[in-house]
Amino acid sequence: MLKNKNNFLLLLASLVSVASIAQTNTIAVKPATTNYMEVLMITVALLLVVVIWVLANVLMMVSKKAVQISKAAGSKVGMIFVIAMGSLFSKNLSAQATSAITDTTKAVATDFYGGLSYNTFWTMASVIFLELLIVFLLVLFIRNIFRAIHPKEKIIVAGKAQTDSWLLKTWHKLDKQFFTKAVPLEKEADMLLDHNYDGIKELDNALPPWWKYGFYITIVVAVFYILKFEVWHTGMNPTEEYNTEMTIAKTETDAYLASAKENVDENSVTDLDAAGNAAGKAIFAKTCVPCHLAEGQGLVGPNLTDEYWIHGGGIKDIFKIIKYGFPDKGMQSWQSTYSPVQMQQLASYIRSLKGTNPPNPKAPQGDLYKEVAVSMDSSAKGKINDAK
Incomplete structure (x- = not known):
């Protein structure tokens, strides 16, 4: 009893630590909200x-009870597998599930699903x-062992024996045909093999269907x-998959x-080709x-060709x-009138006007601007201010 209590306290402590880790990771990603x-x-x-x-603990208890009944009935080997399964579930399943939950908290949260x-x-x-799935299997094991310990007796009501419902019969049939194919405990003597090892007998159980x-699948x-990749050649090999993905x-x-x-924008804009300048x-x-x-x-505005x-x-x-x-x-903002691409086309066209020497140009205004070659680790463009 004390051992079970200590195990339970240890499990609770591990659960609290898992919850703390999960909470810490969530706060690290989104400190202002609760996921x-x-x-x-x-x-x-x-x-x-x-x-x-x-x-798992219930499975251990019913397994031990089944072993006691099996020994009393003279079949000492029938429940060895059950005991092994019960021990496996009681000692490992909770730890594995807790470890799996802990692993899930290590991923970085990005908004996709809630x-x-x-x-x-x-x-x-x-x-x-x-x-x-583990819970389902545990319940299935417990049910089967319990039914082996306490065989079901038919209840007679109004002179008629009560039988299982159609659904329950179907489930028993499927369980025996596809899941366990287990032999009833009272018939295990018929399944014993002739040989034994130091008093250990073996049951000739069928493989689980x-x-x-x-x-077979x-x-x-x-x-x-083999037919798809080696005969019909309809599947893609890794190289073909790579090329397709690329x-x-x-x-x-x-x-x-x-x-x-x-x-x-003003940080990524570049000069365009002739087609872009034509649109500008x-x-x-x-x-x-x-x-x-x-x-x-130039008229009211400055000359754009010098x-x-x-x-x-x-x-x-x-x-x-x-x-x-x-x-x-007097120069208004055009960002509400034209798209970024249109403003780029216009800017690129204005740049292409340099040196065209139109008739009657307006006198220069502002500072002299020249494109200069600079070192490779510097900007490709520079500005020289030379007062007129």
Whole structure:
């Protein structure tokens, strides 16, 4: 009794430590919120650990009782397997389930499923499913052993023997045919083999049907696998899978880059080709001619064809001027009118006007701006301010 109490206290301590680790990891990722999905899944998993521990101890007790009855009946070997299974469940299942829960708390949480990452969610779900499967198996073992200890007696009501329901009969049939194929305890003497080892007798038990049929399925799968890859050649080898995945990745990358063009700003803008400048020219003719004239020679606004600039003549400088404007000098902001790509086209076209020498240019304004070559670890563009 004292040993069971100590084991239970040790289990509780481990559960508290697991909960503490999970809480710490959650706070490290999202300190301002509580992840209720994670709390719920961990709570369910921990409760199932306790259920497994209780059922394992019940299995041990009924197994010992079955051994006593088996010895009294003269069949000493029939329950050895049951005792081994009971010992395995009572000593290892709770520890394994607790270890699995602890492992799930190590994943980094990213918002996919209720605040949990894809791997974390499915790992924890798998642990819960495994625990439910263990609970089912424990209940199945306990039920079978209990029924072997206490054979069911038919109840006679109104002169008729009460039999199992159709559903229960179907389950017993499936249980015997696909799961255990166990022999009743009272018939184990018929299953004893003729030989023994130092008084240890052996039962001629059949293989569990689920294991046997599972083995047959693996053979069938292996045959189809060989046919698919070695005969029909309809499956892809690792190299072909790699090339296919790389093609898909390139398609996705190209699609992303195409959509990322709209994310141009003053830090990433670059000069465009002739097609981009042609689009910028159309925008210039529509928007900029009243202040800078058709060829950029300047009217109210400055001359855009010389080497002098008031606020810088680099592509990033011009893009920033178009985007934010200078209202105090009569230059409005165009970011609410044009998209980033359109502002890039306009800036690139204005840059292409340098040195075109249109008729009647406006006098230079601002400072001299020149593109200069700099060291490789510096910016590729520089500005020289030379007072006129």
